[in-house]
Amino acid sequence: MKKRVLIDSDPATGERNRDVDDGLAFLVMLASPNIQVEGITINFGNVGAEVGFSVAKKLLSLAHADVPIYKGSETKSDLGKRNAAVDYLIKTVRAYPHEISLLALGPLTNVASAMILDPSFASNLKELVIMGGSLNFKPFSFFGELNFHLDGQAASFVLSAPIQKTLITMDVCSQAVFRREHLQMIENHDSSVAHYLVETIRPWLELNRKVFFRAKGFFPWDVVAAAYLIDSTLFNENQCTLSVQKNGLRSGKIHELRQFNSSEGGINVPSKLETERFMNIFMQGLLSF
Numbered sequence: 001m002k003k004r005v006l007i008d009s010d011p012a013t014g015e016r017n018r019d020v021d022d023g024l025a026f027l028v029m030l031a032s033p034n035i036q037v038e039g040i041t042i043n044f045g046n047v048g049a050e051v052g053f054s055v056a057k058k059l060l061s062l063a064h065a066d067v068p069i070y071k072g073s074e075t076k077s078d079l080g081k082r083n084a085a086v087d088y089l090i091k092t093v094r095a096y097p098h099e100i101s102l103l104a105l106g107p108l109t110n111v112a113s114a115m116i117l118d119p120s121f122a123s124n125l126k127e128l129v130i131m132g133g134s135l136n137f138k139p140f141s142f143f144g145e146l147n148f149h150l151d152g153q154a155a156s157f158v159l160s161a162p163i164q165k166t167l168i169t170m171d172v173c174s175q176a177v178f179r180r181e182h183l184q185m186i187e188n189h190d191s192s193v194a195h196y197l198v199e200t201i202r203p204w205l206e207l208n209r210k211v212f213f214r215a216k217g218f219f220p221w222d223v224v225a226a227a228y229l230i231d232s233t234l235f236n237e238n239q240c241t242l243s244v245q246k247n248g249l250r251s252g253k254i255h256e257l258r259q260f261n262s263s264e265g266g267i268n269v270p271s272k273l274e275t276e277r278f279m280n281i282f283m284q285g286l287l288s289f
């Protein structure tokens, strides 16, 4: 049986000097035979929710994917407020209790709002996978990774939810790198999605080659988190207890408190990724369009 997945995200694929990974994660999820993408909700983050909404719409229409998209929180001050995305998350999880896996790829304002407005939301989820936080990946191990940094309150609220959570941090995401040879594989593929990807990935790849010159490419953050739902055996398991800084300059900074204490309910924070197997799933997904 396919896994039913809701994706909450801040897609910016194709926007100048912005991350492309949310859109790539959509495609890899849509391509996976194990996954049924039920709907996509948009949070502010890499770009505003309005731009994120049109980015998602364009990508899904290119991929001929009939998936509903709902626009959500515009700023962190929307925490706890209703909007189309939050209403849709609540309605869908209520309709299918314990069947929905939620993949959170942006700041957690929408997800935390659903939890605040419907106290049964978290316990009715099947599982929750979040891309966010950095333990040791510099400089975000000091300032906090962007998703968590942009809404530290929401991140802290969601990480304390009474449900099995998996946190895919920058530490594990940065074990995979998308390089020029991967772009070349897409360039050799003739489809409207492939043309769009070449156009949008190339400038981001070249910008990242300058920033992360040792890595020679970009880190596909959200695709790594998506891959956890496709095949969790790509990762090790590492239960621990975390806290999140809620405000200030270091908003979103995560701290590992101590070893996992099962009576408190912890978070699985994988520290290792099977990189080669991951990159195969990633590229196969992109090249299936």
Ligand SMILES: [Ca+2]
Pocket: 009, 010, 011, 021, 022, 045, 046, 105, 106, 222
């Ligand atoms: Ca994202």
